[in-house]
Amino acid sequence: MSATNSFIEAAVRTGTPLALAALGETLVERAGIINISLEGTIIAGAFGAAVGASAGQATGGYALAVVAGVLVAALFAMFTVTLRTDQVITGTALTMLALGLTGALARSVFGAHGLALTIATTGPLRPVPEGWLVLGALLHQPWPTYAVYALAPALWWWLYRTHAGLALHAIGENPAAAEAAGIAVNRHRVGAILAGGVMGGLAGATLVLAQAGTFVENMSAGRGFMAIGIVVLGRWNPLGVAGAALLFGGATALQYLFQAAGLNVRYELVLMLPYLATLAALAGVAGRSRGPATLGRRL
Amino acid sequence: MSGARHVWLPTALALCLAGTIAAVLSSGNASPGFALAALARGAAGSWHAFTSGTLVRATPLLFTGLGVAVAFRAGVFNIGAEGQFLTGAAAAAAASAALSSHAGALTPWLAIVAGALAGAAWASVADALRRRFEVPEVISTILLNFVAIYLVGYLVRGPLQEPTHIYPQTRTLELLARLPRMSSGTRLHWGFPLGVAIAIALAFWLSRTASGFRLRLVGANPHAARVTGRVNVGRVTTLAFLASGALAGAGGAVEVNGVTFALYENISPGYGYTAIAVALLAGLDPRWVIATAVGFGALEAGASAMQRDAGVPSVIAGIVEASIILIAIAWSARSRGDASLERGT
Numbered sequence: 001m002s003a004t005n006s007f008i009e010a011a012v013r014t015g016t017p018l019a020l021a022a023l024g025e026t027l028v029e030r031a032g033i034i035n036i037s038l039e040g041t042i043i044a045g046a047f048g049a050a051v052g053a054s055a056g057q058a059t060g061g062y063a064l065a066v067v068a069g070v071l072v073a074a075l076f077a078m079f080t081v082t083l084r085t086d087q088v089i090t091g092t093a094l095t096m097l098a099l100g101l102t103g104a105l106a107r108s109v110f111g112a113h114g115l116a117l118t119i120a121t122t123g124p125l126r127p128v129p130e131g132w133l134v135l136g137a138l139l140h141q142p143w144p145t146y147a148v149y150a151l152a153p154a155l156w157w158w159l160y161r162t163h164a165g166l167a168l169h170a171i172g173e174n175p176a177a178a179e180a181a182g183i184a185v186n187r188h189r190v191g192a193i194l195a196g197g198v199m200g201g202l203a204g205a206t207l208v209l210a211q212a213g214t215f216v217e218n219m220s221a222g223r224g225f226m227a228i229g230i231v232v233l234g235r236w237n238p239l240g241v242a243g244a245a246l247l248f249g250g251a252t253a254l255q256y257l258f259q260a261a262g263l264n265v266r267y268e269l270v271l272m273l274p275y276l277a278t279l280a281a282l283a284g285v286a287g288r289s290r291g292p293a294t295l296g297r298r299l
Numbered sequence: 300m301s302g303a304r305h306v307w308l309p310t311a312l313a314l315c316l317a318g319t320i321a322a323v324l325s326s327g328n329a330s331p332g333f334a335l336a337a338l339a340r341g342a343a344g345s346w347h348a349f350t351s352g353t354l355v356r357a358t359p360l361l362f363t364g365l366g367v368a369v370a371f372r373a374g375v376f377n378i379g380a381e382g383q384f385l386t387g388a389a390a391a392a393a394a395s396a397a398l399s400s401h402a403g404a405l406t407p408w409l410a411i412v413a414g415a416l417a418g419a420a421w422a423s424v425a426d427a428l429r430r431r432f433e434v435p436e437v438i439s440t441i442l443l444n445f446v447a448i449y450l451v452g453y454l455v456r457g458p459l460q461e462p463t464h465i466y467p468q469t470r471t472l473e474l475l476a477r478l479p480r481m482s483s484g485t486r487l488h489w490g491f492p493l494g495v496a497i498a499i500a501l502a503f504w505l506s507r508t509a510s511g512f513r514l515r516l517v518g519a520n521p522h523a524a525r526v527t528g529r530v531n532v533g534r535v536t537t538l539a540f541l542a543s544g545a546l547a548g549a550g551g552a553v554e555v556n557g558v559t560f561a562l563y564e565n566i567s568p569g570y571g572y573t574a575i576a577v578a579l580l581a582g583l584d585p586r587w588v589i590a591t592a593v594g595f596g597a598l599e600a601g602a603s604a605m606q607r608d609a610g611v612p613s614v615i616a617g618i619v620e621a622s623i624i625l626i627a628i629a630w631s632a633r634s635r636g637d638a639s640l641e642r643g644t
Contacts, residue, residue, distance in 0.1 A: 036437065079625070083632040088376050088437050089579065093624035096572055100617035104323045107612050217614075225441045232438075268453035275445045282439065283432040296435075 007250075007257045008137040012145060013211065015249020017042070017203040019148040021227035022234065022241045023155055024199025029231055030159065031192040032172035032294040036091025037076045038200050039224025040098030044068040045204025047102040050215035051109060053119045053208070061119070062205045069201020070194055072098055077193040081186055084299045095224070103217040110215065121213045142210035144202060152242035159238060168192060172292030175299075189299070200224070222275065229278040235289040244281070251277040312629060316622040323615050334609035341604020342597035349597075351486040352604070355558060357596025359384065359570045361494035362550025364577030364588045365501060366418075366543040372505065372583050373539030374518040379425055379440025380547040381571025382447035383418035387548025389454055390417030391555045392469045392562035395476040396459075406476040407556040411493075411549050418548015419541040421447065426540040430533060436540070444571065452564050459562060468563035478557035490553035494592075497546070501585040514539055547571060569617065573599075576620040580627055595620065 021038055028035045035041075045065040052064030072094060079090045122142045159165035170178040171185050179185050203223070208215055230248060234241030255270040324331040343349050363380040370377035377383075394413035399406045425443055428434040452467075454460075461470040478488040505511040516524045517535045524530040550570065555562055577595050581587035602616035 034437075036441075079629065079632075083629055085628040085632050088378075089575070089624065089628055092378060092572070092575055093621045093628070096569075096576075096617055097621035097625070100614045100621060101319065103614040104612045104618065108323070222441070222445045225438060225445075229438050229442065266453055266457065268449045268456070272446050272449045275442045275449075279428065279434070279439060279442050279446075282434045283428055296437075 003257065003261070005134070005137045007253055008134060009140055010253035010256050011250035012138060012141055012246055013249065014252040015246040016141070016145045016148055016210070017206040018223055018227050018230060018248050019152070019242050019245035020144060020199050020206060021203035021224060022230040022245050023148070023151055023238055024196035024203075025227055025231050026155070026234070026236055026238055026241050027159075027168065027192045027199075028196040029236060029295055030168045030172050030292055031189045032175065032292045032297065033080060033189060033193065033299075034087050034091070034228070034296040035073070035076055035193060035196055036088055036225070036228065037072055037094035037098070038091075038196065038227055039220055039222065040091075040095035041069045041072045041197055041200030042204040042207070042224045043095075043102050043218070043220040044072045044098045045201030046208045046215060046219055047106060047204070048201065049205035049208040050106075050119060058120065058122045058209050061209050062202065065205030065208075066198050066201040069199075069204065070197040073193050073197025073200065076197075077190045081189050081193070081299060086298055087296055099218060099220075106215055106217060119208060119213050119215075122210050142206075144206040144210055147202070148242055148245075152238050155238035164188075169292075172294060175294060203227075226274060226278050229282050232289070232291065233278075233281045233285050235285070236291055248274055248277065313622075313626050316618075316626075320615065320618060320622070323618065324611055329609040329611075334605050334611045337608040338598075338601035338605040340601075341608075342601035347485065348600070348604075350481075352600035353593065353597040354491050355486050355488075355596075356600045357593045358488075358491045358494055358557065359550045359554045359567070360573055360577050360595050360599075361491070361498065361589060361592035362553060363547045363570050363574035364581065364592050365494070365498055365585055366546035366550070367574045367578035368581065368583045368585055368588055369501065369505075369514075369546065370539055370543035371578060372518045373514045373536055374521060375536050375540050375543065376435075376437045377422065377425070377440050377540060377543045378437055378575070379422065379443050379571070380543070380550075380574045381567060381569065382440065382444035383421045383544040383547035384551040384554075384567055384571050385444075385447040385451050386421040387414030387418040387551030388555045388562055388566055389451055389459070389551075390414050390548070391552030392472075393459060395472050395556060396470065399473050399476040403475055407478045410476065410556050411490075411552040414552025414555075415545040415549040418551065419545040421548065422540050422544025426537050429540075430537065448564075451562065451566070455563055461561075466563075468561045470561070472556065472560040476556060477560055478553065486558070488553075488557035490557040493553070494550075495589055497549075498585040498589050505585065510535075510538075547574070568599075573617075573620050576624045579624055 021042055025035060025038055045068050048068030049061040049065035053061030076090060076094055079085045080087050124140050124142050127139050167183045168188055170183060171188055175185050207219060226248060230244045231241055233244040251274045254273060258265050258270060321331060324334050341348060342353050363384055366380050367377060391410040391414040395406055395410045398409055402409055421443060425436045425439040428439045429436045455467045455469060459469045461468060478490050481487045481489060505515060513530050513535050516528055517530060517532050521532050525532050559566060573595055577588060577591045581591040598619060599616045602613040605611045606613040
């Protein structure tokens with residue numbers, strides 16, 4: 001396979017969990033809520049996937065990942081919607097809690113110094129021959145990538161063309177007016193947060209079941225925070241968000257390209273790239289695109 | 300109307316978390332009671348444990364906690380104390396190596412200044428992104444934390460690596476470059492009283508000076524500050540952001556010159572994140588930050604002892620810290636009553 005092809009394939013593969021998490025966060029932010037605990041949702045999903053897969057194959061892994069992700073999201077909803085706490089502080093604390101809990105539980109479930117845990121990964125599908133250049137690279141992916149391909153246009157249609165999607169818009173722009181128009185504001189908010197939990201959990205599952213094949217403490221490595229940046233970059237539009245996430249996969253996959261080209265770049269500097277790219281992209285976009293008017297404001 | 304809900308939710312949450320913590324405690328190779336005894340001994344079992352364990356561990360939390368408190372007071376969500384701490388530590392290590400042959404006994408204090416400057420510089424990146432490009436500092440500071448982690452990783456394997464190029468760390472600091480100890484037989488260094496003095500100075504600044512008042516005003520209501528107070532909101536938030544970064548950076552320097560005597564990866568077990576719990580629990584009041592920093596220092600020193608003696612993973616400290624933040628904000632939500640009235644603009 002050519003270097004370009006394997007680069008595109010790696011870019012899409014690493015971009016997939018980012019895209020899943022960012023698409024979920026798009027829904028949450030449309031409702032005017034910023035969920036920093038997305039990072040915690042992803043690590044919870046990754047841990048759930050590892051536990052579920054060691055008990056009941058990959059299907060069990062994906063299922064338990066969704067449960068774990070929704071659990072974190074439900075806590076976030078309970079605090080920010082029911083108790084109306086500050087979203088940033090709540091999200092930061094929940095991320096700390098999820099990182100600590102999964103770290104501690106991983107030691108007691110999988111053993112502290114035991115053998116490295118190996119989990120059977122879901123392999124890529126291969127609907128077209130490898131030789132089909134870009135299309136081959138785009139389609140030679142595990143099924144969560146296909147979920148991204150399907151969800152991005154579906155969510156776009158839902159957000160911009162359905163009554164419920166526009167109601168979510170209205171809540172993010174002006175909750176009082178939405179309330180007056182007869183929209184069940186808090187029910188939509190909680191629904192969006194829980195949907196974000198499903199997607200964040202799936203993102204964590206993808207890390208474990210389609211990529212790493214193991215669980216490592218802190219393996220989410222800031223992807224939740226990157227996903228929040230990606231939502232801004234994609235201008236809160238599911239199609240833009242999915243595109244931006246795949247672009248970010250590219251920034252991470254650059255290391256494979258460097259290796260292939262025989263460039264001697266220090267790996268710490270390469271690992272910095274996705275974070276720097278997020279910052280640079282945010283600087284280019286943030287001021288020029290307007291997010292939901294009440295984003296992040298305490299409810 | 301919703302009073303009952305506001306009482307039982309935090310209570311139920313506290314019970315759930317207590318159950319989880321009990322489960323983690325019993326996951327070690329000793330009984331939970333023994334584990335808790337090991338925690339207490341490690342935190343305050345002796346004068347030595349208290350000074351060399353708890354207070355030494357409290358020092359970086361004191362500096363980073365003050366940094367977070369100053370930023371949050373001004374309404375700046377600096378979640379980047381971790382990165383500012385790391386860049387401060389890196390600058391202190393570099394400055395100590397460069398200065399120790401010229402500056403003599405002044406070296407550690409100059410290194411702290413270098414650390415503070417580096418921390419402020421790191422914060423200024425997020426501040427500039429916020430001012431010029433409207434990038435929310437919540438996201439930029441977190442992303443910069445990751446950049447700082449890899450930057451330290453690069454430095455200790457590259458330009459700042461010790462001369463034999465075997466270990467991923469800097470050369471151990473010379474005796475002259477180390478912060479003096481407060482008495483022989485303890486690991487406690489003069490960084491702790493420095494932090495206490497800074498806390499008292501900050502409390503005075505915030506409550507008794509015009510610029511401190513402007514900072515609090517901007518944090519309470521930037522719109523009102525701009526309209527009625529004729530306050531330059533941008534300048535005040537920048538000042539708070541840089542001061543916050545400088546405090547966290549000084550904390551990193553104090554850790555290098557007072558405790559570790561070298562820069563290496565994982566030099567911070569998340570001080571910058573614990574700092575958020577330290578600051579929030581103190582109600583963002585610098586004087587109370589002294590108390591909460593010592594409290595969390597005791598928790599972390601005790602948790603280390605518990606891992607050593609009872610095999611309970613020390614990450615439990617992080618779980619407890621996160622739980623404390625959650626219970627604190629749930630509790631203040633309860634006492635806030637009807638929040639919709641004070642939503643502001």
